[in-house]
Amino acid sequence: MILISSRLDDASTSNVIDWLYYQAKDYLRFNGDGFDASFSYRNGLLYITSHYMEEEVPLICIDSFWYRKCGLNICQKTNSHTYDDIFPNKTEETYKYLSKHASEFALSEFKAYREFIFSHIIRKARTRLGSYKLRELNKIETLTLAKEIGLSVPKTFILNSKNELVKILEIYGNLIIKPLYEGVYDIGEEYAFVSYTSSISKDDLPNIPSYFPVALFQEQIEKQLEIRVIYIKEICYSIAMFTQAYEHSQIDGRRCPQEILRMTPYKLPLEIEKKIVTIMNQIGLSYGALDFILSKNNEIIFLEINPVGQFSAYGNACNYHLDKIISEQL
Incomplete structure (x- = not known):
């Protein structure tokens, strides 16, 4: 059986499942925004119960596990009045105290159980694509590693004072600012x-x-185009995106609606592809979406890696058939 961790709102997962259905492969998808599956651990065995299956299934032998998105959502908050029967005659302040600490405790218990569930699935799966433990990367660590491997990266600064910012602006001119972690x-x-x-x-x-607050600044590099690289088990599928054609997307290509964005296949130099394989292997990722830019000086500059980045729209635009390729890896 192929086990897939995702979300209901992720169309890319559904596209891959269409191919799995065509290939007559047995699969089970569980979704973090659907609360459509539950897990139970008894006597050394982990079981899954799904809305899409009639019976509880022991997770003994998993042919493949695809971590697309987190399929187990955070548990709902505990209501402070849950404890009426246990602690009668409480004041409202006691209710608030119990609510806060009970919620924190329940959350920590859920996270510990979720860690075990994914660790168990990963250990039992013969083939794995994507990574639960590496679903979030530290941007600064990734940039540092990329530079050590030999990829070109933007000059990067973490600042929290105006005086420091003024000095950097004097040297490099305009800068860009982006989140250190995830954006809103x-x-x-x-x-x-x-x-x-x-x-x-x-x-x-x-x-x-x-x-x-500390913020991530980088030199603003004039670019010819953006390059999205979909990495699947040491193979790079590169896409050129002509975001510079639109004024509102010259700084951030995500501002350009995909229906008007021109995308074409792009071939990276072999030495860049080898360095991509090196950094992904060192991190431990079998899948990821990497972002580069091609500067006005024809230099290919690494920006970041998204371990759960989108792939369907890019693959479709370039006839890479990535949905089919992923289905064949599972």
Whole structure:
């Protein structure tokens, strides 16, 4: 059986499953935003119960495990009034105290159980694609490793004071600012709040306080195009994205709607591909989406790695058939 950890809102997973169905492969998908599966551990065996299966299944032999997205969501918060029967005659302050600490305890228990579930699945799977433990990478560590391997990277600074920022702007001119960790992505029915990579210049200094939370700054490099590399088990599928054709996406290509973005296949130099294989092997990733830019000086510059980055739209635009390729790896 092929086990797939994902989310209901991830269309890429569904595209791969279409191929698995065509190939008559047995699979089970569980989704973090669907609460459609539960796990039970009894006498040394881990069982899964799914909305899509009639019976509970022991996870003894797993042919393949694909970690696409986190298929086990954080447990719901505990209601403070859950403890009415256990501790009657409580004040509201006691309710609040129990609610806070009980929720923290329940969350830590859930995380420990989730760690075990994924570790067990990984240990039992004969073939694995993607990584639960490496689903989030430290951008600075990745940039440092890339530079050590021999990839070109932007000049990078972590600052928290205006004086330091002024000095860097004097030397390098405009900078870009991006999150050290993950950006904000909050989409509702009537609103959307998304953080993008932005440009910082001397004109912005009057609006910047003397001190601010630590932030990641990089030199702003003029680029010809962006390069997205989909990495699948030591094979690089590269896509050129002409985001510079649109003013609003020259700093952050994600601002360009994909329906109007021109994308074409791109062949990286062999030495760059070898370095990509090296960095992915050193990190321990069998899948990832890597971002590069081609500068005005024809230099290929590494930006970052997303271990769970999107692939379907890029693969479809370049006829790479990545959905089919992933299905064949499982």
